[in-house]
Amino acid sequence: MTTTNLTLGIKSVSESEFNTTWYLAAPYKNSTYLVSTNALLNESTLTNQFLEQGSFTKRIWIKTNSAYENKAFEKQYVSSSMAYDAYGNVTQSTVNTNGEETAPTPIIIPIPIISAPFFG
Numbered sequence: 001m002t003t004t005n006l007t008l009g010i011k012s013v014s015e016s017e018f019n020t021t022w023y024l025a026a027p028y029k030n031s032t033y034l035v036s037t038n039a040l041l042n043e044s045t046l047t048n049q050f051l052e053q054g055s056f057t058k059r060i061w062i063k064t065n066s067a068y069e070n071k072a073f074e075k076q077y078v079s080s081s082m083a084y085d086a087y088g089n090v091t092q093s094t095v096n097t098n099g100e101e102t103a104p105t106p107i108i109i110p111i112p113i114i115s116a117p118f119f120g
Contacts, residue, residue, distance in 0.1 A: 009035045019050045026050070026062045043070040061088055 004011045010032055017028040031043040047066045053059035066081040076098060083092040095102045 004035060006035065010041065011035050011038075017048060022050060022052075022058075022060050024050065024060060024062070039072075040070070041073045043072070044068065063088070 001014045002011065003014075011034075013029075013031045013033070014027070015029040015031075016025040018025050026048045027046060028048070029043065029045045032041045033039060034041055045068045046064050047068075049063045049065055051061045051063055053061055063084065064082065066079065068080075069078040071078070078095065078097050080093060080095045082090050082094075085091045
């Protein structure tokens, strides 16, 4: 899908990938261009994986394994990769900016503690 904002002078292009097994579309690439010169300003690309959630079910998880962002206007390139637990929660995220990798960031998911009401 392409949209053009003549007031700001930018054109946005959104692309989706289509999975023919489950007939699903998932975001794949978003690009932003300068209308006057068609110069690339920003582009982000996702690497997706379609996973079935259990046998004989129609629940599909679109898992994003990695993301890449080309900030051409800023001359910055960012790539990130994610690791997940068995429940689909991101447990670790690694980011690489212009070739410099940050230490993997463990993500801690808080577990709520439910206490019984006190009737005293």
